[in-house]
Amino acid sequence: MSVLLELKRLVERPYHRHSRVLSVGGWVERVDNVGGLYLLQILTDSPLSPEPPQFGMVWVPGMEAVPMTLIPAGEDRVAILVRPVGSTTNALAAMRPGKRLMLIGPSGKGLRLRPGTAVVAGGSATTVALAYAASGYRGPYLVATRRASEALALRRLFPSSNEVVTACEDSGCDFLGTAVDAIREGAVDAGAYLIAGPKPMLRGAYTVLRERGVLETSYAVVEVEVRCGTGACGLCRVPGTPYLLCVDGPALPLTDLAAYLGVS
Amino acid sequence: MIVGRVRVEPPVMNASGVVAASAAGALKVEGAGAGAVVTKTFTLRPRRGNKAPMVVPYLGGLINSVGLANPGIGGIREYVEEYRRLGGSLPIIVSIGGETPEEFGELAIAATDAGADAVELNMSCPNVSWTASWEDIASIVKESVAAAKAAGIPVWVKLGFGKGLLREVKAAVDSGADAVVLINTLPAMLIDVWAMKPVLGGVTGGLSGPPIRPIAVKAVWDAYREFGDSIDIVGVGGVDGWEAAAEFILAGAKAVQVGAALSVVGLDVIREIADGLLSYSKKVGRPLEELVGAVHRGLP
Ligand SMILES: Cc1cc2nc3c(=O)[nH]c(=O)nc-3n(C[C@H](O)[C@H](O)[C@H](O)COP(=O)(O)O)c2cc1C
Numbered sequence: 001m002s003v004l005l006e007l008k009r010l011v012e013r014p015y016h017r018h019s020r021v022l023s024v025g026g027w028v029e030r031v032d033n034v035g036g037l038y039l040l041q042i043l044t045d046s047p048l049s050p051e052p053p054q055f056g057m058v059w060v061p062g063m064e065a066v067p068m069t070l071i072p073a074g075e076d077r078v079a080i081l082v083r084p085v086g087s088t089t090n091a092l093a094a095m096r097p098g099k100r101l102m103l104i105g106p107s108g109k110g111l112r113l114r115p116g117t118a119v120v121a122g123g124s125a126t127t128v129a130l131a132y133a134a135s136g137y138r139g140p141y142l143v144a145t146r147r148a149s150e151a152l153a154l155r156r157l158f159p160s161s162n163e164v165v166t167a168c169e170d171s172g173c174d175f176l177g178t179a180v181d182a183i184r185e186g187a188v189d190a191g192a193y194l195i196a197g198p199k200p201m202l203r204g205a206y207t208v209l210r211e212r213g214v215l216e217t218s219y220a221v222v223e224v225e226v227r228c229g230t231g232a233c234g235l236c237r238v239p240g241t242p243y244l245l246c247v248d249g250p251a252l253p254l255t256d257l258a259a260y261l262g263v264s
Numbered sequence: 265m266i267v268g269r270v271r272v273e274p275p276v277m278n279a280s281g282v283v284a285a286s287a288a289g290a291l292k293v294e295g296a297g298a299g300a301v302v303t304k305t306f307t308l309r310p311r312r313g314n315k316a317p318m319v320v321p322y323l324g325g326l327i328n329s330v331g332l333a334n335p336g337i338g339g340i341r342e343y344v345e346e347y348r349r350l351g352g353s354l355p356i357i358v359s360i361g362g363e364t365p366e367e368f369g370e371l372a373i374a375a376t377d378a379g380a381d382a383v384e385l386n387m388s389c390p391n392v393s394w395t396a397s398w399e400d401i402a403s404i405v406k407e408s409v410a411a412a413k414a415a416g417i418p419v420w421v422k423l424g425f426g427k428g429l430l431r432e433v434k435a436a437v438d439s440g441a442d443a444v445v446l447i448n449t450l451p452a453m454l455i456d457v458w459a460m461k462p463v464l465g466g467v468t469g470g471l472s473g474p475p476i477r478p479i480a481v482k483a484v485w486d487a488y489r490e491f492g493d494s495i496d497i498v499g500v501g502g503v504d505g506w507e508a509a510a511e512f513i514l515a516g517a518k519a520v521q522v523g524a525a526l527s528v529v530g531l532d533v534i535r536e537i538a539d540g541l542l543s544y545s546k547k548v549g550r551p552l553e554e555l556v557g558a559v560h561r562g563l564p
């Protein structure tokens with residue numbers, strides 16, 4: 001190659017490259033009450049194209065931003081599932097179509113699942129399962145909530161062709177008990193798992209999956225405090241690991257999480 | 265390249281406050297091919313920082329109102345020791361933010377005791393109240409450098425762009441600082457016109473990334489023109505590839521730091537800059553050392 005061509009190739013690289021994380025506003029298009037949770041369909045100013053389990057920072061202007069799993073919802077749209085627990089989430093839950101909110105995302109890395117991987121999602125992380133379903137992943141899924149009404153309402157959001165097992169601590173679900181009980185009892189049997197849920201659930205799942213010999217193929221979606229969500233501030237270290245949630249996560253290999261989960 | 269009495273090879277680092285807020289982040293910067301790591305700014309007392317959103321992507325850069333969130337002076341030793349224990353081998357530049365020259369002195373001793381290779385005095389964060397209240401930054405630079413030098417390790421001084429910049433660089437030169445780091449973020453704010461409210465949790469913040477690059481290059485160019493080789497310059501502001509890094513070097517910087525681009529482009533940008541600078545130096549047939557400030561000499 002001539003020197004000039006080489007020089008041209010060096011300089012050709014686009015000067016301003018596409019940003020990995022965008023800041024956009026959005027308009028609420030639709031709000032559905034799903035067993036006490038609120039599913040917000042948002043029309044975004046520009047496309048975010050999240051890949052599960054990527055998340056975004058979402059807020060009502062003037063309020064504190066909170067991390068939320070982004071559910072793909074077609075071009076220029078995303079959805080979020082809100083559990084009203086704090087001031088921002090209460091304000092989000094109270095939003096009506098036509099209202100404006102703000103988003104930064106998508107944050108973290110997408111994780112493409114190998115066919116046959118079971119997605120086990122519990123508590124407020126059930127959104128992770130919805131995000132995979134919306135992206136076309138067929139399951140199997142295990143959706144675990146405390147109350148049956150919530151699990152059954154969530155169940156209706158999955159395409160009917162998806163394999164979804166529900167687990168709750170009162171009657172009405174496919175399985176009576178917690179997510180960890182359900183995995184232990186074989187309610188969803190797979191060679192690999194993606195576990196999303198509160199820390200005690202991840203800890204329980206870690207032990208069961210280790211006994212099963214499928215730890216190496218499995219991942220967990222981890223929740224730690226997220227301050228910026230852009231990978232810039234570096235304040236979201238997952239304790240006991242070399243990982244930053246917004247850079248490496250939110251899905252991390254389960255084998256690397258022993259110290260974080262406090263299991264020996 | 266020897267920069268401010270520290271060997272930084274390749275001459276590319278992360279910018280303070282970006283990614284390397286913990287030893288885990290520092291190891292990522294090392295893994296990405298940097299020649300040194302710069303810590304988040306440590307203050308005497310722990311700081312929680314501002315509420316989210318505290319970093320907003322903007323025009324290929326970022327506006328942040330992090331507000332120096334850090335664990336305080338006690339975190340310095342923990343950071344440096346953990347970085348070394350986990351196998352970190354690069355020179356480590358501990359950024360410190362004092363409210364007074366005495367505090368800079370105290371923080372510099374803590375950094376030295378912890379095994380830092382240099383301290384970078386952050387005299388220019390737009391997100392804390394005390395720097396805004398400094399009336400005569402040049403004299404504070406002078407006293408703070410003197411206090412920090414007593415600790416014995418190289419002292420770098422990080423300054424912000426403003427009318428008094430050259431006076432502040434002169435104060436750093438006169439007080440025997442080993443390098444100046446130019447520049448910090450520029451004061452900025454964003455307003456959501458529909459909500460009619462500020463976007464950032466901290467209301468105002470600092471702009472970084474490509475939008476501030478020409479200003480940062482000018483700051484480096486000015487400082488080199490005025491002070492030449494009497495102080496080393498580290499260029500920072502909108503470096504998002506090797507051409508941008510080369511601009512800073514030609515203007516007079518011996519090394520560059522990369523902030524916003526680590527998030528906007530990704531950590532791999534560090535290796536791309538390091539490799540790109542090397543091929544550029546080969547293509548133009550001169551070692552990087554000779555290219556420092558070349559634009560002032562009209563090479564080739
Ligand atoms: C999220 C964020 C946090 C920062 N925190 C600090 C800090 O703690 N100390 C400091 O001296 N500069 C801090 N800065 C400023 C950067 O070190 C750098 O000077 C500035 O961002 C310009 O470089 P860039 O355009 O490459 O980002 C921060 C910048 C960003 C984006």
Ligand code: FES
Pocket residue numbers: 225226227228229230231232233234235236244245246247
């Ligand atoms: S919160 Fe993850 S990098 Fe800032």
